Amino acid sequence: MINISKEQGYLTLINVFTVAPENQDKLLNLLISCTDEFISDCPGFISASYHKGIDGKSVVLYAQYENMEAFQGVINSEGGKRMISEGTQLAESAQRSFCNVYDTREV
Numbered sequence: 001m002i003n004i005s006k007e008q009g010y011l012t013l014i015n016v017f018t019v020a021p022e023n024q025d026k027l028l029n030l031l032i033s034c035t036d037e038f039i040s041d042c043p044g045f046i047s048a049s050y051h052k053g054i055d056g057k058s059v060v061l062y063a064q065y066e067n068m069e070a071f072q073g074v075i076n077s078e079g080g081k082r083m084i085s086e087g088t089q090l091a092e093s094a095q096r097s098f099c100n101v102y103d104t105r106e107v
Helices: 021-037 068-075 078-090
Strands: 011-019 045-052 058-065 091-099
Touching: 011 021, 011 068, 021 045, 021 058, 021 078, 058 068, 068 078, 078 091
Parallel strands: none
Antiparallel strands: 011 058, 011 091, 045 058
């Protein structure tokens, strides 16, 4: 189960991709398969959540890593380079933000 808490101190990656509607599921499936195939085994990877824009034109990836070094290890790996190469062919644009959890609320 994914846990979002400022006490953990994880690095949060939020990627917002703009895609053509016909590429939305393709990009989501690429991200999920890469996580299943190699990212989940990388040191420092914590979790990932995949969000499908209701407009059909966006994909949001919310991922947690222990730190920036763990993230760099993923994207600099052979699998990471392949994922980026294939992902850039599917996405029209991408906005990457690194964050730390400031606070959370739950009902």
